[in-house]
Amino acid sequence: MTDRRIGVYVCSCGGNISDYVDVARVRDVVEHEPGVAAARTHMFTCSDASQQEIIEDIRNESLDGLVVASCSPKLHLFTFRAMADRAGLNRYQYVQVNLREQCSWAHRDDTALATEKAIRLVRAGIAKARLTEPLATMRIETTPKVLVIGAGVAGLRAALALSELGLSVFIVERSSDVGGWTRRWGKMFPHQQQGSDIVAALSARVRHRENITLFTNAEVVEKSGSVGKFTLQIRVDGFHTIPLVVGAIIVATGFDVYRPSPGEFGYGQDGVMTLAEFKELVDRSPEDLSRGGRGIKDIVYIYCVGSRQSGGGDDAHSYCSRYCCATAVHTAICAREVSCGLGPAKDCIGFHQFHLFRDMRTYGKHEIPYEDACRKGCVFMKYGDDDPPKVDRVDGRLRVRVNDQYLGGEEVEIDADLVVLVTGMVPRENAALVDVLKLPVGVDGFFNEIHPKLRPVETVVDGELIAGTAQGPKTLPESVASGLSAAAKAAALLKKGYVDLEPFIAEVDTSRCVWCGECLDACPYGAVEKTSVQGKEVARILPSLCKGAGACIPVCPENAIEIAGYTDAQVEVMIDALVREVVVEEVAVPVT
């Protein structure tokens, strides 16, 4: 038996659930579960009226547990937590049951089976609620200062946004100047601004802001503390060290360009260069494209070099870099302008550009320069994934052979003055920084976000955000958007003055722990340390560093660690409730 008083609220979701699940029957069955003191159905549990009714139940019935069976927790978890707060119930004694996405919508063909499953799901929620205990968030006061690592465009734009919001910003840049790759580039799509001008304008704005401090030739060498108050050591000019205290960190360390191996598509031969090298050549050519005193008239672009590789082992770059198709097309237009001016194709006789691609990914606005390139005489040829072009040197001249799928796979030979390898982005070498920040890196080598769509600039390390191409390949506008997004997240965190950390973290049962060190090795966040309790060496969890992933749990040979909210007892009673028989007469759907 239990002395718990739990309220259970089953939502119809305006028919999204009740069209396929007999919600009244679910309520009628589960209201007899041990500990249930109130059970109701609502048309929309999330409505203000329903929430008010639940709040009154919590107060009038002295409820000490709450189960809301409605939609996915991704939608209304925080809604109902806030409701629990308003009612005076500990927010972690509320359990959400997913009756919509994981029941009614998936089992629309059989109301009886969907209803039976709903009963089992709600029973599991009740079983978990019976074992909930009031948990407390850890409130940490925040320092209204932000460290931005990397002074590329994403970092500079994030710093300016934070500064305008009244937060002090420190920018740490590893090189001697700001602007990253953009500083080196000329004309850029869509506004045809020079990259160097974009950086100069941003840099001027940064230098005029009194609450931004910029360190160049600097790097972060030490970090301690956690969200709200990180203490850092910045090494400047290789020798002197400056201490900083900030509330949040934005990592905007940018990317590197893929460097082909010697011989890869002829790389290393005279006349074979990467897209980045070619762009610099075009940018510094005021008129007539030439190299070594010789005019360049025939250019072959080979796309997807170092991108979308498969079966190449650990070093393979299986992802698409997104920006390379668009940049190659735009650079081709710029190259034509240098050689022939802005006139129509007939004014550009003798200048040829051949684009050998796998899939043309000039998405969004980048379709405009692609169509422009087509009109201006660029020739596009499609090669197969397993049939890349071959680059040779014949009679002193570069020759590219490609089987063009547009011509039914027929081989085409092109003699070229220049072969441009359209290379993608690769993660920047940041091993020391990764070690200092304890930030997770994905299998692609870029910093890992919590979720690419739902939480794209947040990491599992509270207070550490990622922006721009440090997170993955992006175009310049996308990098700016990412930088602003990270700035908004940091500001939301710090402007409130405090941050509440979730209490779902690891706990050590010191009576079982024998300090074998397995948990220490399993934790990548430095959240485990050795301590002594009554003369016995045991593990201790540092709450502000623990992320609650639970990687330390299965490796513990003494079963001495649990995650709050996912204890053995809670998981096992949920399993028991999920498998428990449902009597047929309980779920029988009445004939109407």
Add this chain to the structure above:
Amino acid sequence: MSASADAGGGGDPKILVFSTNNISDPGVDLAGGSHMHYSASVVVLPVPCSSGIKPSWILHALEAGFDGVFIAADGSDCAYLADCTTRTGQVVQKAQALLKRHQQDPRRLRMAAICSVCAESFVSHMEGFREALTEIGSG
């Protein structure tokens, strides 16, 4: 009358899925949101990360009456650990050894990475596992 309907999905094997809050549970949600169908005998229990699943939970599920346990792992999308797949694989290895020691068929445990948009993959895995468990039978 008090006949039991414990099979849940109209006689289908009972499958417990361990999903993960950030990655595979949204994938399972998407399957429902896309109105894809899978057996009602499949129930989902979300945890923070698949590397934190205890082998003892898996044994408990099978001994309690589930016919199979499926770990919808974070895979390479894991926000916590770059080597999550390896670690979850080690959990599976330990669990299968535990199942053998308790005379449970290790084929009743499966793992696959399910990303946050892997709705079709999830449904396909559920169908494949349902068929495999039906073949294994209740023994």
